[in-house]
Amino acid sequence: LALAATACGSGDETGGSKSSGELSGTVTWWDTSSVGSEDKVFKKLAEGFEKEHPKVDVKYVSVPFGDAQNKFKNAAQAGSSAPDVIRSEVAWTPDFASLGYLAPLDGTAALKNQDDFLPQAVASTKYEDKTFAVPQVIDSMGIFYNKKLMEKAGVEAPTNLAELKSVSKKIKDKTGKTGLYLRGDDPYFFLSFLYGEGGDLVDAESKTVTVDKPEGVKAFKAVKALVEDGTAKTDASDGWENMMQAFKNGDVAMMINGPWAVADTLTGKEFTDKDNLGIATVPAGSAAHGAPQGGHNLAVYAGSKNLEASYAFVEYMTSVESQATAAGELNLLPTRTSAYAKKEAVNSEIVGFFKPVVETAVERPWIPEGGSLFAPLGIEYTKVLTNQTTPEKAAKTTGDAYRKLLKDWK
Ligand SMILES: C[C@H]1O[C@H](O[C@H]2[C@H](O)[C@@H](O)[C@@H](O[C@H]3[C@H](O)[C@@H](O)[C@@H](O[C@H]4[C@H](O)[C@@H](O)[C@@H](O)O[C@@H]4CO)O[C@@H]3CO)O[C@@H]2CO)[C@H](O)[C@H](O)[C@@H]1N[C@H]1C[C@@H](CO)[C@H](O)[C@@H](O)[C@@H]1O
Numbered sequence: 001l002a003l004a005a006t007a008c009g010s011g012d013e014t015g016g017s018k019s020s021g022e023l024s025g026t027v028t029w030w031d032t033s034s035v036g037s038e039d040k041v042f043k044k045l046a047e048g049f050e051k052e053h054p055k056v057d058v059k060y061v062s063v064p065f066g067d068a069q070n071k072f073k074n075a076a077q078a079g080s081s082a083p084d085v086i087r088s089e090v091a092w093t094p095d096f097a098s099l100g101y102l103a104p105l106d107g108t109a110a111l112k113n114q115d116d117f118l119p120q121a122v123a124s125t126k127y128e129d130k131t132f133a134v135p136q137v138i139d140s141m142g143i144f145y146n147k148k149l150m151e152k153a154g155v156e157a158p159t160n161l162a163e164l165k166s167v168s169k170k171i172k173d174k175t176g177k178t179g180l181y182l183r184g185d186d187p188y189f190f191l192s193f194l195y196g197e198g199g200d201l202v203d204a205e206s207k208t209v210t211v212d213k214p215e216g217v218k219a220f221k222a223v224k225a226l227v228e229d230g231t232a233k234t235d236a237s238d239g240w241e242n243m244m245q246a247f248k249n250g251d252v253a254m255m256i257n258g259p260w261a262v263a264d265t266l267t268g269k270e271f272t273d274k275d276n277l278g279i280a281t282v283p284a285g286s287a288a289h290g291a292p293q294g295g296h297n298l299a300v301y302a303g304s305k306n307l308e309a310s311y312a313f314v315e316y317m318t319s320v321e322s323q324a325t326a327a328g329e330l331n332l333l334p335t336r337t338s339a340y341a342k343k344e345a346v347n348s349e350i351v352g353f354f355k356p357v358v359e360t361a362v363e364r365p366w367i368p369e370g371g372s373l374f375a376p377l378g379i380e381y382t383k384v385l386t387n388q389t390t391p392e393k394a395a396k397t398t399g400d401a402y403r404k405l406l407k408d409w410k
Contacts, residue, residue, distance in 0.1 A: 024055035037263035076101035090124035091371030097127035098368040110311035121335035133297035135335035140361040157280035184234035191292040196285020204365035212399025220391030293361035376401035
């Protein structure tokens with residue numbers, strides 16, 4: 001497969017699979033999973049596919065989550081160097097599908113036992129009644145806590161914002177540590193507070209922007225107060241690194257995060273005994289209680305020259321067995337109902353905790369613009385947390401930006 005090795009596209013030179021039915025050629029796969037923890041497991045799964053299809057060469061390419069969406073759009077638009085398969089985050093999928101960059105999968109080998117998938121995971125793979133991706137992982141958020149630190153302070157995991165404040169005060173008094181690390185450079189970490197005040201970014205049903213309603217202002221006030229009263233610490237940049245270091249080193253007792261953070265968390269000195277990691281549902285706000293739905297799908301590039309092998313690869317990587325492996329080795333949540341019955345998933349406390357959480361996670365509008373709502377929100381969210389704007393202005397500015405993005409929405 002020397003040719004395949006040089007193929008930067010989708011195995012044009014090898015022309016893909018022969019009609020003989022035996023799959024062959026190259027499948028280039030852009031994987032956005034975390035390097036150093038998740039990527040090892042997914043690479044190994046891809047090698048398993050190659051063993052089953054010795055004439056197929058999977059070219060594994062690790063692409064950082066923050067770069068992949070635009071990198072794929074640019075490559076697909078240029079019609080060259082786009083991968084055959086992309087790990088497409090739930091909000092990217094309708095965006096790519098609306099641009100015609102994804103192969104419809106209905107009736108192909110990529111889609112097996114479709115009704116085995118969780119309906120809320122399937123939702124982000126549909127566009128104009130066609131299926132453009134296969135759900136790989138689903139996730140939501142919870143409050144991670146350091147049991148030893150909590151015990152030392154004589155406190156339990158907080159169930160609402162008032163308790164979050166009082167628990168953090170006791171932690172500070174008894175251990176000198178800050179209660180919560182609140183990620184300030186990624187607005188996804190604001191959503192559970194927005195839902196907690198009974199708010200949301202938009203209401204897709206009625207095509208109404210809702211982030212600038214009173215509930216949105218209250219949510220911005222709530223997170224501002226957490227930082228101002230010392231309950232939480234935050235950063236305007238390098239939030240992921242700072243949050244993970246602070247929690248892994250025991251500099252903070254709690255962080256709000258998701259299953260994708262577990263593998264990395266367990267490498268922290270505070271969690272060599274993994275039983276020291278506790279996870280509870282996010283704290284409720286003054287009006288409601290909710291966590292966002294996230295996750296990733298596998299999609300096939302519409303211009304792939306090796307569709308058959310790509311379909312088979314996607315099916316393999318989203319199969320019950322592959323999902324059980326990801327659950328067992330990385331505590332990631334399957335998107336197939338049947339995978340939750342596999343022993344790897346049953347034996348994962350984290351999967352057991354998050355299953356009901358993802359089942360009740362707040363649905364997001366799977367519209368092409370859905371992902372674009374985060375950039376303007378992120379700017380205002382970070383400015384609120386660093387005292388560069390007021391909650392009222394942040395809500396209004398974000399709402400105005402949304403109405404420019406979402407034509408004819410109220
Ligand atoms: C700003 C971005 O807003 C949105 O993203 C939302 C997202 O929709 C939310 O769902 C949520 O994602 C969860 C995610 O569900 C959750 O699984 C986890 O992901 C783990 C993986 O699990 C882990 O394996 C590993 O990969 O690492 C992943 C990340 O840790 O955590 C994610 C949240 O971090 O939150 C995202 C917002 O962050 C847009 O969609 C864009 O992404 C946009 N960025 C663009 C911006 C363009 C220029 O403006 C720039 O030019 C473009 O190139 C950039 O793409």
